[in-house]
Amino acid sequence: MKNITAEELKSRLSSGEKLNIVDVREPSEYAEININGKLVPLGKIMGMQFDDIEDLKDEEVIVHCKAGMRSMQACVFMEQAGFTNVVNLVGGMDAWKKLG
Template sequence: MNDITPAELKERQQNQQAPIIIDVREPWEYEESRIDGSRNIPLGELPTKIEDLEDLKHTEVVVHCKGGGRSATAKALLQQHGFDHVRNLVGGINAYNAG
């Protein structure tokens, strides 16, 4: 599935059509700024949390981090575990906040 731009995500949020958003940054980063409605699961903890996310395997999930690197890793990890609608937020929260 293609990645999602900050503009597309904001539009979806405004239309009450927001996907599940998982922030894979560290808790201290999440505390500093976050996307409304996002859930914080640091990348280092994601492998142990995949079972908790089983009900989202066929749901659209957007992963993001600061700039897109960690979330690209998270997207690949989720896809390897059968998640078929995972999208990475292009440019991460930096791009989201800049727009």
């Protein structure tokens, strides 16, 4: 698993790069603030329910949550399921919000 900072992610998004972002928070958290990632709550990932993102197994997938811990767990499960390029957003949405 690789890591990415909120600053690096923001820079890549600002440059118009098309990114595969997976948000592993709960729907209520996603409704409050999101960066247009695909919502796949951690419980689905831990249950190996990858239907929504199966086609991304060989692509870079940036995973985030609120603070970075759930996304780290999700990255481990995804790697075990054969995802080859998972990237954890360090600090999650907490770090993203600090950027303004």
